[in-house]
Amino acid sequence: MTLLGLGTYRSRDAVTSATIAAAAGCPLIDTAPAYGKGTHQAALAPVLKEHPRVRIATKVGHITTGQARTALACGVLIEAEAAARHSIAPAYVRYQVAMSRAELQRPVLDLVYLHNPDHHHDGDRQGLHARIREAFTALEEARAEGMLLGYGVATWSGFRDGAFTVPDLARLAEETVGGPRTGLAAVQLPVSMVEIDPIRQAIAGGGPIPAARGAGWEVWGSAPLHGGELPARINDQLADYIASGAVPVQAALMVAASTPGLTGVLLGTTSAGHWRQAAETVTGQRLTPLRLKDICDLLQPVT
Structure with missing residues (x-):
């Protein structure tokens, strides 16, 4: 299971973000x-x-x-x-x-x-x-x-x-x-649909993610929504292609969280509801490596 940690880089109110995440059982604050x-x-x-x-x-x-x-x-x-x-x-x-x-x-x-x-x-x-x-x-x-x-x-x-x-x-x-x-x-x-090379490499068993996990280290993916810019770049058709019925944020998080070998992803939050939904997506069902490869192949010309 991939973990959801709190990333505070873009937090305007770090106290509120941390309070929401910690109360919801967040394992790590970055x-x-x-x-x-x-x-x-x-x-x-x-x-x-x-x-x-x-x-x-x-x-x-x-x-x-x-x-x-x-x-x-x-x-x-x-x-x-x-x-x-x-x-x-x-x-x-x-x-x-x-x-x-x-x-x-x-x-x-x-x-x-x-x-x-x-x-x-x-x-x-x-x-x-x-x-x-x-x-x-x-x-x-x-x-x-x-x-x-x-x-x-x-x-x-x-x-x-x-x-x-x-x-x-x-x-x-x-x-x-x-x-x-x-x-x-x-x-x-x-690790994201923009920074997709680590995902593609991990699917093939190469790159820094499997190497670090093989060394026994934790591997945390930052910026899964690419600084909040990514959801606006995902149309409904692409989101549904990634996972039937998914909205853009869910689709983006699912791709990042499904990366083989990833310990967890870091995400900011401003709302308890948004954090809960993100946690359900990140810790929920993962895309298979084959499905993830199909998505990477589709996105490669864009990235």
Whole structure:
């Protein structure tokens, strides 16, 4: 069964969204220090306190202007990183893990992702991999100190653009500890009728999703509605082709949730009713791989 987690990237009211999802049994809330212009993590803390069983996934990478100024003053960020508003440098990783624990009021974080570690990637894979390895080392140290349970990589285009592969990430994590027993536990990537390549690859047994699941990691699909834009691009005929009687939102979620090997998808919400309907779709009957392949073949000329 595919899980439905709450994604807060586009939430205008993270507290309401989290309250709705947590009350409905949502297993995981995904956030980041920069979400909500830097306000979401602190806002989520009371909801997380009321629902201690809800897992929390946060990130290290993107930084707001205010956060960059503070980190510069603390000496954990250099000017170039502050200007780029992005860093996975070890000093900043350690600093942001501590800040996230304080803001979320969770002494132990369930998951900490490197957030788009390929951001501003200049084609130097060796240099990028060295930076990821150093960040993994900082995360392993935090795990050893009991600050987090696991870590991973959340990327929009890293797998697609060839910046890294699942075996690359596994190797880099293993190099930090000298063996296979690492804290690398999850990846997050876009999976939708727009970002359809991971679905097509997974059906054929390739790509990052089955590779990550084969490594024993969680795989979370982000943006299943492509930032809310996708339903308007699905006409009634296409929705009905995907699943008889489905409306566009249901059709889009069904395609993403049916991806072989996917642990779950992340979705925002503003309504308890909408969340319930989405959960029923995501956790309900899945499309068969053959049916999913037919849909991918139909959509490929559009994507």
